[in-house]
Amino acid sequence: MALAGRSRHRTGLVLAITLPTAAALLLLISMCVCFWRRSKPAVPYSTNQDEIQSIDSLLLDLSTLRAATNNFAESNKLGEGGFGAVYKGVLSEGGQEIAVKRLSQSSTQGIEELKTELALVAKLQHKNLVRLVGVCLEEKEKLLVYEYMPNRSLDTILFDSDKSRDLDWGKRLKIVSGVARGLQYLHEDSQPRIIHRDLKASNVLLDSDWNPKISDFGLAKLFGWDQSQAFTSHIAGTYGYMSPEYAMRGQYSVKSDAYSFGVLVLEIITGRKNSSFANSEQSIDLSSLVWEHWTRGTVEELLDPSLGGRSPGGHLLKLVNIGLLCVQHNPEDRPTMSMVNVMLSSNTVSLQAPSRPTFCIDEMEGFSGMYSTEGSKPEGVSVNEVSLTCPDS
Template sequence: MEMGLGSGSKSNAAARILAITLPIVGAILASVVIFLCLWTKKSKPVRKASVSYPTNPEDIESIESLFLDLSTLRAATDNFDERNKLGEGGFGIVYKGILPGDEEIAVKRLSQSSRQGIEELKNELVLVAKLQHKNLVRLVGVCLEEHEKLLVYEYMANKSLDTILFDPDRSCQLDWGTRFRIVNGIARGLQYLHEDSQLKIIHRDLKASNVLLDSEFIPKISDFGLARLFASDQSQDVTNRVVGTYGYISPEYAMRGAYSIKSDVFSFGVLILEIVTGRRNNVSYDSEQSIDLLSLVWEHWTMGTILEIMDLSMICHSPGDQMLKCMHIGLLCVQENPADRLLMSLVTVMLCSSTVSLQAPSRPAFCTVKSGANDSDTHTEQYRGNSQSTSRSPMSPNEVSITELEPR
C-alpha cells in the first residue's frame, strides 16, 4: 500500500512539473521562432529595382585618383575667362583649358542653381570613371573645392554634334561618309553601355547635344548625370520623375515612367533621322515646320518620297541605298512598342552589312499623320512592298499624367 501511495505521489509530482514546464518551454520556443522570423525578415536584403552604385574601395580609389586642385583648373582656364567659354546649358558653363603638359581639356563648371546635383555628380563620376570605350567621352578629373563642382573631360575640338548638324553654314562639313561614321560610332558606344561592358547602363538623355565630336569627327557619348545602372537580369525600371529632353523621350518613359535599354534605342532612332535629314525633331510645332520629324519621315516613307527630305548639302554625292538603310533603321528604332525596337548589337550589324534584311517598320510613336496621308506599301524602289501600315492610334507627347517631365 505504501509503495502504491508513494508511486502515486511521484506520478502526481511529475504531472505537476510537466504542467508547469511544458507551457514555459512552449512559450520560449515560440519566442525563439518569432524572433528568428523577424530577424530573418529584417536582415534579408530587399531587392531594389536598380543596382546601387559601386562603393567598394576600388571605386573610391579610382575616383580619388581623379581629383584635381582648384588652383590648377583656374590656371588652366585663365580663371574661367569668358574667352575660353565653349558652351552653356542648364547645368552651367563649359570652358576650354590647358593642363601642365599641354593637355587640352573641357571643364564643366556646375552652377549653384544647376539641376545636376550631388547625386547626378556622383552618378557621372562613378560611371564615367569605370567606362572605357572610344565612343564614350573620357573623364580627366574632378574638383570639389570652395563650393565649386567641376568635371574635367578630354577636349573635343568640334564640340557637340548639334552645333554643326543644325547650323546651315556648318552642316556642309558633315558629308555623308562622316555622318555614317558618326551614326556607327554612336551605335557602338550604346552597344557597349547596354551589352558589352561589365555594367549595364541606360543613358536616358541621348541627344545631339550630348554627342561630342573630336578633331576627326569621331563621336563620343557624354553627360552621364541621368544614367542608371541595371542588374544583369534586370530589363526595366519605373520612376515617377521623368527627366530628359523633348523630342528624344520614348513614349513608355514619358507616359508611364518606364525606362529600359529600349528607351535609349528610341532616342538613338530619333538621332539617326536627325543626322540623315539634317532636321531637328522639333516637337513644339512652329510656322516653319508644322509637323514633327518622325511624322514627316513616316509620311514620306509611306509615299515613296523619302529622298526628298534628305539633307540637300550631301544628297547629290551620297549613296542613296546606304542613306535609305539608315532611315529604315531609324524607323525601326522609334516604333511605339519597345519590344519591336532593335537591340544595338543588331543595329551595328545592320549598319555594316549589305546582306542583312530589315523588317518592315510600323508607324513611329507620337506620329501624327495628315489627313489624306497614306499608309500604303509605297516606298523608294529598293523598299517597295516591304512596308506595313498599322492601326495604332498615335500618342500625344503632351499627355503626361503620372510623371513629371523635366526637359533638359
C-alpha cells in the same frame, strides 16, 4: 497631522529650490549647445572627396583648373546647359586641352549628377565614350574635366547651315556607327549595364577625326544583368528624344535609348531638329514626316540640303529604315543596339519593314502641360517640344 504638515512643507521647500535650479541648468546647457553649434567650423565641401576615394588619381587642384581656363573666362566658355557651363582649358603641365564642366553651385541635382557621372564615367573605357580626365571638389566648386573635343558637339554643326557642309555622307555614317557602338557597349558590355536616358545631338561630341563620343551621364541609370526595364516618377531628359513609354509612364530600358538613337539618326539624315516641328502648323513630327516619304518612296527629298543631293541610295534607304525601326511605338518592336550594328555593317542582312511611328496625342493631354516652356517643369528636363499625331482609326 503635524508630521504630515511638516513633510508637505519640506517637499514644497525642496521643489521651490530644485525646480529653479534645474531650469537654470537646462538654460545654461542650451546656451552652451547653441554656442558650440555656432562656433563649430563648417565642414568644407571638399570632404565630399571621401565619396570618390576610388578615383583619387583623378583629383585636380582648383588652382590648376582656374589657371587652365583663365579663371573660367567667358571667352573660354564652350556652352551652357541645365546643370552648368563647360569651359575650354589647357593644362600648364603637358599642354593638354581639356573641357571643364562647371556644375551649378546652387543645384542639388547638380550634386547628384556629379556623383552619377563620377561613378560611371571613371570606369567606362570605350573609344566612343568621352573620357574623364579629372575631377575637383574644392571651395564649393563641382568640376568634371574631360578630354577636349575640337569639333565640339554634333548639334553645333549639324543644325548650322554653313557648318553642316563639313558633314559629308561618309562622316555622317561614321557618327551613326560610332554612337551605335558606344550604346551597345553601355547596354551589353559594361559592368554594370547602363541606360543613358538623355542621348541627343548635343550629347554627342566629335574629335578632330570626327569620331563620335557619347557624353553627359548625369541621368544615366544602372541595370543588373537580369534587369530588362525600370520605372521612375521623375521624368528627366529631353522631350522630343524621349520614348513614348518613358514620357508617359516613366518606363525606361535599353529600348528607350534605342528610341533616342532613332530620332538622332533621322536628324543626321535630314539635318532638321526634331524640336523644329514644335511651332509648325503641321500636326506632324520628324519621324512621321520621314515615314510619309518612306511609304511614298521619296526619302531623297528629305536629305539634308547641305549634302547637295550626294548620298549612296542604298545606304540612305538602309539608314532611314533603321531610324524608323528604332522609333517604333512598341518598345518590343525596336531593335537592340547590337542588332543595329549588325544592320549597319552588313550588306546582306534583311531589314524588317517599320510600322508607322506615331502615338496618340490624346495619351499626352495630361503630360504635355507638365513640360510647357511657359510653365514650371522638373529640373533636369530639357523641353524640345514635338507635335504628336494619332494613328489612323
